[in-house]
Amino acid sequence: MTPLTGARPGPPTWPSVAPAPRRALVVGVVAARGGAGASTLAAALARELARRTATVLVDLDRASGGIDVLLGLEGADGVRWPDLADARGEVSGADVLTLLPRWGPCAVLSADRSRPGPPEPAVVADVLHALTAAAGALVLDLDRAAVVAGESLAGACDAVLVVAPRDLRSVAGILAMRPCLVRAGVATWLVVAGPAPGGLGAAELSDTVDLPILAMLPRDRRMGAALERGGVPEGGPTARAAARVVSALGGLT
Numbered sequence: 001m002t003p004l005t006g007a008r009p010g011p012p013t014w015p016s017v018a019p020a021p022r023r024a025l026v027v028g029v030v031a032a033r034g035g036a037g038a039s040t041l042a043a044a045l046a047r048e049l050a051r052r053t054a055t056v057l058v059d060l061d062r063a064s065g066g067i068d069v070l071l072g073l074e075g076a077d078g079v080r081w082p083d084l085a086d087a088r089g090e091v092s093g094a095d096v097l098t099l100l101p102r103w104g105p106c107a108v109l110s111a112d113r114s115r116p117g118p119p120e121p122a123v124v125a126d127v128l129h130a131l132t133a134a135a136g137a138l139v140l141d142l143d144r145a146a147v148v149a150g151e152s153l154a155g156a157c158d159a160v161l162v163v164a165p166r167d168l169r170s171v172a173g174i175l176a177m178r179p180c181l182v183r184a185g186v187a188t189w190l191v192v193a194g195p196a197p198g199g200l201g202a203a204e205l206s207d208t209v210d211l212p213i214l215a216m217l218p219r220d221r222r223m224g225a226a227l228e229r230g231g232v233p234e235g236g237p238t239a240r241a242a243a244r245v246v247s248a249l250g251g252l253t
Contacts, residue, residue: 024132025049027249028157028186030142030177032170037193038163039070039141041217043103043232044242045161046139050106052246053136056097058128059110060153061143062118068101068110071232076101080112081119084127091126093134107135121151128153147177155184159249161214162188166196166205174209189214191245214248217241 029045031038039061046057059067059081068074078101087096100107109127111118131138142160146152154160160181164170174190181188190213192202206213218237233239 024135025053025137026128026132026140026157027137028140028142028152028154028160030147030152030154030160030162031144032162032164032173032177033144033167036163036165036170037217037238039064039067040232040238041161041163041191041242041245042139042141043067043071044238045245046106046137047104047232047234048239048242048246049137049139050104054097054107054134055105055137055139056100056107056109056131056135057103058131058138058140059108060124060140060146061111062146063143064111064141065113065116066111067141068108069113071103071108073101073103073108073110074113078102078108080110080115081123082112082115082117084123085119087123087130088126091130093130093132096127096130097134124153128156144173144177147180150180150183152180154181154186157186160186160188161191161245162211163191163193163217164205164209165193166200166202167198168200171200171205171208174211178209178211191215191217191241193217194219215241215244 027045029038029042043057046055049055057067066074079099097107100109140153140157142152142154147154162174164174188211190206190211192205192213202213202216220237
């Protein structure tokens with residue numbers, strides 16, 4: 001894997017099964033700024049990957065009310081992060097996988113709005129380590145503040161996708177995160193979102209933050225209403241962008 005540097009690495013080709021010991025593909029998604037749509041893209045990306053292999057969408061946003069709400073799963077049975085507070089040491093990834101709520105073919109490990117607060121880092125590390133042996137892919141909805149502080153699991157990812165609207169707030173947000181991503185040595189790409197209200201071009205954004213563009217995420221005018229009704233739509237620009245991201249990354253061969 002080519003680490004993030006000043007150079008612009010090309011998209012990698014992902015194997016379906018890592019060399020022994022088996023390990024899942026791990027993709028992190030983080031927003032350049034609030035409201036960028038990173039959680040929505042993470043969900044769409046997880047659903048796309050779930051067509052190919054067992055996939056878990058993991059909520060790691062410390063301020064999240066639960067990504068299950070975004071998906072319309074807040075009433076679904078299954079464990080959330082607070083239920084795994086004692087899951088330490090030798091954790092069975094297969095057992096955790098069977099206990100998680102499902103969003104179609106995708107398993108979801110969410111925060112819980114009724115029991116706020118982030119899980120202990122040791123619990124997160126042990127649970128995710130176990131899941132990498134039980135699933136084919138994990139999509140991590142990363143916490144932007146944790147990335148800036150160097151406290152996220154970005155370094156455990158095979159790649160990080162930064163969802164970046166074309167505006168100066170995104171530039172500032174990416175520049176704040178970039179040193180920690182460099183230190184983590186993780187390959188990082190931009191997914192450039194929406195229109196440019198101030199005229200900032202995608203190439204200009206890429207040059208300014210010194211990160212390559214992996215895909216474009218057009219504005220989806222129906223997304224807001226769809227999320228209010230409970231769930232990320234299966235079609236539309238976001239779903240198509242997720243498919244392009246998987247294709248650009250080489251898919252699962």
